[in-house]
Amino acid sequence: MQASANNLNQTIITDHLVAQCKKGEVRAFRELYNAYSEAMYNICLRMTGNTADAEDTLQEAFMQIFRNIERLENAGSVTAWIKRIVVNHCLSHLRKKKVYFEEVDNIEVAEEKAGMDEDSFAWTVSAIKDAIQDLPHGYRTVLNLYIFEEYSHKEIAAMLDISESTVKTQYMRAKDKVRQIIKQKNAIR
Structure with missing residues (x-):
């Protein structure tokens, strides 16, 4: 109320x-x-x-x-x-700034990998924010629009004038890249 x-x-x-x-x-x-x-x-x-x-x-x-x-x-x-x-x-x-969105068609988008040992990573808010900032602009744009701004893949595709499959692929690659960045930074520590 x-x-x-x-x-x-x-x-x-x-x-x-x-x-x-x-x-x-x-x-x-x-x-x-x-x-x-x-x-x-x-x-x-x-x-x-x-x-x-x-x-x-x-x-x-x-x-x-x-x-x-x-x-x-x-x-x-x-x-x-x-x-x-x-x-x-x-x-x-x-x-x-000529941000590049890699156009992909007919590529299978891998589903979330089950069983990843994500608990071993330091998944702090700060680490994730830093990793997102380290992403290439194209990946970061798609990830931000999808996760933070809550646009659908279809809406993002229309906004960026790219295919929906490209958006999905960029999103999946962005998430994988965030994991890699965090894993690399944790390995250095």
């Missing part, structure tokens, strides 16, 4: 903020930015891989959000709308 009341309050606040932004009120833009910038920065950082690119991408995305706020018809979907714009700016940034 409490969560439902909080969601209703958040919706009312968001509806009010969006209405004020549509009127061009600077204070409302600042509040909207403050409400969403931290979460959206984290998306940018995960996808671009460094703070400078994340900051630039975030600012560009919010400029577009503010320029186009009047197009938002349903204030209740503002979070999804903002997230979509931020993700699209991240993808545009990666395309400009």
